[in-house]
Each structure stands twice: as structure tokens, then as C-alpha cells.
Amino acid sequence: xxxxxxxxxxxxxxxxxxxxxxxxENKLLIKQGKENYDLRETVANILxxxxxxxxxxxxxxxxxxxxxxxxxxxxMQLDLPKHWLTYLGVFILQDFCFWIFHVVAHKxxxxxxxxxxxxxxxxxxxxxxxxxxLLAPLPLFSISFIVWAPFAFLGLDIKVxxxxxxxxxxxxxxxxxxxxxxxxxxxxxIFNTPSHHRVHHGYGEKQIDCNFxxxxxxxxxxxxxxxxxxxxxxILYGVKxxxxxxxxxxxxxxxxxxxxxxxxxxxxxIRHLWKHPDWHPPKST
Numbered sequence: 001x002x003x004x005x006x007x008x009x010x011x012x013x014x015x016x017x018x019x020x021x022x023x024x025e026n027k028l029l030i031k032q033g034k035e036n037y038d039l040r041e042t043v044a045n046i047l048x049x050x051x052x053x054x055x056x057x058x059x060x061x062x063x064x065x066x067x068x069x070x071x072x073x074x075x076m077q078l079d080l081p082k083h084w085l086t087y088l089g090v091f092i093l094q095d096f097c098f099w100i101f102h103v104v105a106h107k108x109x110x111x112x113x114x115x116x117x118x119x120x121x122x123x124x125x126x127x128x129x130x131x132x133x134l135l136a137p138l139p140l141f142s143i144s145f146i147v148w149a150p151f152a153f154l155g156l157d158i159k160v161x162x163x164x165x166x167x168x169x170x171x172x173x174x175x176x177x178x179x180x181x182x183x184x185x186x187x188x189x190i191f192n193t194p195s196h197h198r199v200h201h202g203y204g205e206k207q208i209d210c211n212f213x214x215x216x217x218x219x220x221x222x223x224x225x226x227x228x229x230x231x232x233x234x235i236l237y238g239v240k241x242x243x244x245x246x247x248x249x250x251x252x253x254x255x256x257x258x259x260x261x262x263x264x265x266x267x268x269x270i271r272h273l274w275k276h277p278d279w280h281p282p283k284s285t
Contacts, residue, residue: 025177041121045121055137096219102115109274114133117256120243121238126174172215191216200212203236207235
């Protein structure tokens with residue numbers, strides 16, 4: 001129960017900040033003459049976030065806590081020193097694990113099932129950062145074990161795990177905006193920024209499958225998946241294949257899962273599970 005309380009406290013604290021940030025951003029978008037928030041979509045985004053974070057808390061407690069306890073019982077957990085350098089190292093490790101997870105979520109359809117909702121909006125603002133799937137924390141649908149597995153082995157207190165994870169997501173919240181242009185060159189080189197993430201949310205050929213970073217854009221620079229905003233062309237937000245035209249949160253969450261299952265059945269081809277989301281089986285001659 002203590003873990004649930006601490007997780008809820010973190011979510012509520014961050015949530016208050018999110019609402020204030022969205023209100024300020026909307027005012028700035030209006031002032032700059034840019035397309036601002038759509039009320040129906042924003043409500044759907046917030047509701048999807050509540051469902052997502054509820055499932056997230058369950059996974060933190062059951063997977064990280066439960067599996068971690070089992071590993072500890074069998075002497076398979078590390079005993080890391082409780083030091084700020086340890087926590088910084090874990091934060092960097094978790095961010096790299098997120099990068100791997102994010103790449104796979106774009107390349108394999110069964111993982112895209114839980115990530116597509118985040119890309120399906122035709123807007124790009126702080127509200128879109130909250131647009132998440134309740135399927136996302138579940139290993140069955142999202143390979144989220146890539147993010148969580150290291151935590152189970154590290155032997156950290158579950159409150160520390162929750163804080164490090166939420167801090168990563170908190171950082172990613174503010175990069176979903178058009179009101180911030182470019183930041184100082186050293187920041188743009190090391191960190192993920194609104195400029196880099198705008199490219200990632202476009203559906204153009206040079207856009208959606210790049211800039212996978214959560215916090216550190218250095219991962220994309222190292223592995224050749226970085227695209228600069230100036231080289232990306234015109235950025236149109238959303239998804240080109242099977243766009244979502246609904247603000248019903250359950251349609252937003254489940255439509256890609258249903259579409260994938262239909263494709264497997266109609267084509268009698270299970271490869272839809274691990275192929276790229278845009279893949280179709282070759283037509284027989």
C-alpha cells in the first residue's frame with residue numbers, strides 16, 4: 001500500500017504541473033497565431049493518460065516489486081550503493097532501455113499496437129504527451145519488459161524506481177510543443193528537445209522512424225537514427241497508415257490491435273505480429 005501511495009503522490013504532483021503547463025501553452029499558441037488545443041481531443045488525451053498511469057502503477061508494483069522480490073530471494077539482485085551517482089547511472093541506463101523499446105515499438109507491429117495512439121493525433125502539444133495507451137505498460141502488448149527488466153535486477157527501493165521512471169517521463173512531457181524553437185547548441189546536441197521531437201511526430205518518410213530518444217538524443221546520434229529538423233522537410237503530424245479519426249478513448253486504444261488481428265486472419269499470415277506496421281504480405285502470382 002505504501003508503494004501505491006507514493007506512486008499516486010508522484011502522479012498527482014506531476015498532474016497539477018501538466019494542467020498548468022497546458023493552460024500556459026494554449027495561451028502562447030493563441031498569441032503566436034498557431035493552431036491551439038482541440039477540447040474534445042484534449043479530454044480524450046487526459047482520460048487515456050489516467051488509464052495508462054493506473055496500469056503503469058500496477059506494473060511497477062507487480063513486475064518490478066514482485067519479480068524483484070523473487071530475484072532477491074534467490075540471490076540474483078545487485079546490491080548497489082545508495083548514492084546519487086548510482087541513481088544518475090540508473091537514470092541513464094533506463095533512458096537507453098527506453099530508446100531500445102521505442103525503436104522496437106516503431107518497427108514491430110505488435111509493439112506499435114500500444115504506441116500508435118501517441119502518434120495518431122494531428123496536433124502536437126503538451127496534451128499529446130499525455131496521449132498514451134493502457135496497453136503500453138503490459139509486456140504482452142508493448143515489450144515494456146525492455147524498460148522494466150533492469151530495475152528488477154538492480155535491487156533499488158521501489159519508491160526510487162518509480163521516481164526515476166516518472167522523472168524520465170516528466171522530461172519527455174515538455175518536448176511535445178511548438179512554442180519552443182531551438183535551444184542552445186550544446187543542449188540540442190546532448191538532449192532530446194522540442195525541435196528533435198517534432199520531427200519524430202511527423203509522418204513523412206524522413207520523420208516518424210527517427211529521433212527515438214527519451215531524454216538523451218545522443219543515442220540517436222550514436223546509432224544513426226538522428227534527423228535534424230532542418231533536414232526533415234514539412235512536418236505534418238499524425239499517422240499516414242490507418243489514421244485514427246475518433247476522440248473515443250477506447251477506439252484510440254484498441255483500433256490498431258483489432259486491425260492487426262483482422263490482418264492476421266484475413267491474410268492468414270502471423271508475420272503481421274513482428275513485421276513493420278506498414279508491411280503487407282506479397283501478393284501471390
